[in-house]
Amino acid sequence: MKSLAIQNTLELLHIKTTNLGTSTGANFFGNGAEIESFSPVDGKLIGKVTTTTKEEYEKVVKTAQAAFKTWRVMPAPQRGEIVRQFGNKLRELKQPLGELVSYEMGKSLQEGLGEVQEMIDICDFAVGLSRQLHGLTMHSERPGHRMYEQYHPLGIVGIISAFNFPVAVWSWNTALAWICGDVCIWKASEKAPLCSIACQNIIAEVLKKNDLPEGISCIINGDYKVGEFMTTDKRIPLISATGSTRMGKIVGKTVGERLGKSLLELGGNNAIIVTPDADLKMTIIGAVFGAVGTAGQRCTSTRRLIIHESMYHKVKDALVRAYKQLRIGNPLDETNHVGPLIDTDAVKMYENALEKAVKEGGNKIVEGGVLNGEGYESGCYVKPAIVEAENHYEIVQHETFAPILYLLKYAGNVENAIEIQNNVAQGLSSAIMTNNLREAEAFLSHAGSDCGIANVNIGTSGAEIGGAFGGEKETGGGRESGSDAWKVYMRRQTNTINYTTELPLAQGIKFDL
Ligand code: NAD
Numbered sequence: 001m002k003s004l005a006i007q008n009t010l011e012l013l014h015i016k017t018t019n020l021g022t023s024t025g026a027n028f029f030g031n032g033a034e035i036e037s038f039s040p041v042d043g044k045l046i047g048k049v050t051t052t053t054k055e056e057y058e059k060v061v062k063t064a065q066a067a068f069k070t071w072r073v074m075p076a077p078q079r080g081e082i083v084r085q086f087g088n089k090l091r092e093l094k095q096p097l098g099e100l101v102s103y104e105m106g107k108s109l110q111e112g113l114g115e116v117q118e119m120i121d122i123c124d125f126a127v128g129l130s131r132q133l134h135g136l137t138m139h140s141e142r143p144g145h146r147m148y149e150q151y152h153p154l155g156i157v158g159i160i161s162a163f164n165f166p167v168a169v170w171s172w173n174t175a176l177a178w179i180c181g182d183v184c185i186w187k188a189s190e191k192a193p194l195c196s197i198a199c200q201n202i203i204a205e206v207l208k209k210n211d212l213p214e215g216i217s218c219i220i221n222g223d224y225k226v227g228e229f230m231t232t233d234k235r236i237p238l239i240s241a242t243g244s245t246r247m248g249k250i251v252g253k254t255v256g257e258r259l260g261k262s263l264l265e266l267g268g269n270n271a272i273i274v275t276p277d278a279d280l281k282m283t284i285i286g287a288v289f290g291a292v293g294t295a296g297q298r299c300t301s302t303r304r305l306i307i308h309e310s311m312y313h314k315v316k317d318a319l320v321r322a323y324k325q326l327r328i329g330n331p332l333d334e335t336n337h338v339g340p341l342i343d344t345d346a347v348k349m350y351e352n353a354l355e356k357a358v359k360e361g362g363n364k365i366v367e368g369g370v371l372n373g374e375g376y377e378s379g380c381y382v383k384p385a386i387v388e389a390e391n392h393y394e395i396v397q398h399e400t401f402a403p404i405l406y407l408l409k410y411a412g413n414v415e416n417a418i419e420i421q422n423n424v425a426q427g428l429s430s431a432i433m434t435n436n437l438r439e440a441e442a443f444l445s446h447a448g449s450d451c452g453i454a455n456v457n458i459g460t461s462g463a464e465i466g467g468a469f470g471g472e473k474e475t476g477g478g479r480e481s482g483s484d485a486w487k488v489y490m491r492r493q494t495n496t497i498n499y500t501t502e503l504p505l506a507q508g509i510k511f512d513l
Contacts, residue, residue, distance in 0.1 A: 006039075006046065006103055012096040013198040021049030021193060021221030022056045024063040025214025026204040028197070030056060035221065037194050040106035040340040041330055043378035049193040051222035057229045060218045064156050064183045065235065067215030072153040072181040079179050080130025085206045086175075087123030090116060097167065097198055099332070104192045105166050106340040106380065107294045108331040119171035121465045122481060126175035129486060133180065144500030151490035153181025154261075158230035160241040160251070163342050164297045164401075166192035167199055169265070172465070172480045173240045173489075174203075174217065180489040182238075185218045185230060189243075191342055193221050227251070234258050238489065241265070242299075245399070245426065245474045252476070263488050264476025265469075267399040268428030270451075270460035271304035271408075273417040273443065274311055278433035279457070284318045286433065286459030287405070292326060292338050292384040293461055296403030297346075299475075300429040300453070300461045304396065306408045306417045316365065316407060319386060323366045326384060329375050340380035341402060350382050350402035353395055357406070362389040368404070391420045399426060414439040415447075422450045428471030429453040429460040452479070 010017070020028035021035065032051030039046050052060070071079070090097070094116045102112030135149035157177040161169045166189060174184045188196035196219050203217045220226055224247070230236050231254040240263040241251045248266040255262040272290065274283050290302030307315050331339030341347050347370055354368055368385025375381075384403035389396050396406050410417045414432075421430055430451040432443040440456045443449055452471035453463060463469050468483035470476070479485045505511060 009096045009099045014201045015197050017047045019049045019197050022052040023200050024060055024218045035190055035193055039103050040342055040378050040380040041103055047194050049221045052220035052226050063215035064185055064218050067213035068183045070213050071183055071216050076130045076133055080127040083123050083175055083178055084127045086203055087120050089202050090120050100198055101167055102331055104194050115168045118168040122171050122175045126179045130179040142504045145498050147496045149494045151492055154237045154491050156236045157182045157184045158236040158239045159186040160227045161188050162243040163189035163191035166195035169242045176486045177489045182489055183216045187220050187227050190223045231255050248476045263478035265478050266476040267426055268299045269303050269399050269424040269426040270300055270429040271306050271421045272302055273432040274307040274315055275434040275439050276308045276310045277436040283433045284322055288322045290459040290461040291405040292403045295338055295341050297401050298461055302460045304406045304408055306410055306420050309409050309411050312409050344379050353400040356395040357387045360393040362387040397424055414442050418448055425474040427451045427473035428475040431455040431460045
């Protein structure tokens with residue numbers, strides 16, 4: 001992408017090259033240290049934001065608290081109308097926002113635009129949901145009594161997000177939190193801060209146009225220390241944190257110590273099981289896209305293929321052939337399949353993982369390696385690699401956020417494959433490729449996959465916003481986006497109303513005066 005084009009993109013999103021990184025509305029302020037945002041696409045500096053200081057954070061919380069008082073009493077369908085307008089603004093700005101995501105994070109333009117589409121979709125979902133925040137009505141055991149439950153807004157939702165979905169994860173949280181009557185403070189990844197500025201500009205304009213308090217959407221910027229302002233803060237009843245398991249363990253503990261709620265969306269170690277009844281063509285497309293898409297930097301990226309021994313050589317040969325066709329380069333050029341990793345630290349992690357896999361006995365069948373020279377000046381481009389390995393290797397048990405695919409072999413029936421698939425600490429996404437109904441149902445059964453997402457004849461990567469998204473075990477247990485994920489953003493209250501002139505007690509207890 002030429003620098004002129006990115007200037008244009010930034011202008012359309014009202015981003016100046018030096019931005020302040022704290023905002024309670026349309027205006028940004030900040031005195032903290034600067035964070036520079038470099039593009040992994042070409043290594044160039046895109047812009048700078050300032051780190052939020054503790055004093056600035058206090059101002060943000062106060063503004064959010066004030067906004068909550070107005071927002072929580074606005075009828076939910078009216079809040080939905082604001083989210084509808086926000087979704088329309090995203091439709092208008094889909095191209096520049098998608099370009100910024102692609103340029104700042106390094107994913108393909110198609111995926112950058114897809115991320116914005118996901119934001120639009122969750123807005124549509126939230127608008128409908130704003131008329132469906134319903135609880136149950138129960139029959140009371142006492143005569144002349146009515147009992148029901150209702151959901152109330154929680155307050156401030158603190159959102160901490162990862163670099164790899166720099167805009168969509170925020171919207172999964174905010175679109176639901178807003179219709180639920182909550183206000184949000186977002187700390188984006190320090191590796192993609194300009195995306196958060198762009199999003200804040202868009203929502204701030206919608207809030208201003210509707211004469212609503214600016215504190216409904218706030219952003220703070222910086223690294224984990226700024227995240228800790230929120231995780232340790234009792235005024236924030238819910239922290240929704242997306243990122244590594246390492247981060248989740250710390251955040252979960254910190255929020256738990258003050259008995260706050262946390263919604264954790266952490267790392268995955270996703271596998272596709274390939275049975276003797278798998279469709280080979282579908283398997284190869286699903287596995288290659290899953291392993292190399294977004295350069296292996298999706299939480300749902302395919303890390304392991306668990307292949308039946310009778311299919312092993314066929315699958316392996318087809319994969320090697322497919323990997324030879326992969327084009328690696330500028331993700332804004334649509335003819336390329338694989339873009340860069342986020343930064344050179346990620347490149348080091350990729351190299352270390354490959355080294356470790358070989359040390360533990362792995363056999364590289366697609367070599368991998370770091371690319372340099374023309375077009376690769378940022379130092380962030382690597383070749384996708386395939387390693388024959390065993391599930392118990394320490395490196396296979398670990399999520400490496402890079403395009404490395406491990407081939408594992410199984411013998412006997414599908415239960416053996418399921419056991420291998422479940423035998424890791426993480427539990428996000430899983431898939432089986434089979435045309436055999438018994439195998440598919442065994443995989444989906446109580447004794448099947450232990451992941452939050454289990455697919456049949458679809459790869460592990462990506463998901464639709466209509467379903468609840470998240471995973472078990474060290475993936476953190478949180479659920480975001482569709483289905484009834486909204487409930488975590490609200491507090492449930494049980495109400496019992498007595499419309500008689502008597503006061504009967506529950507469980508038949510008598511208390512006469
Ligand atoms: P990361 O854990 O390094 O950082 C994520 C965010 O947490 C950043 O904003 C960071 O500043 C913040 N943070 C880190 N430590 C913190 C602390 N102690 N207190 C408060 N905030 C803290 O993750 P990353 O490298 O940006 O993203 C990659 C990881 O995210 C992968 O493990 C990936 O699987 C995971 N991820 C999971 C999902 C999901 O839905 N399950 C989605 C996207 C990414």
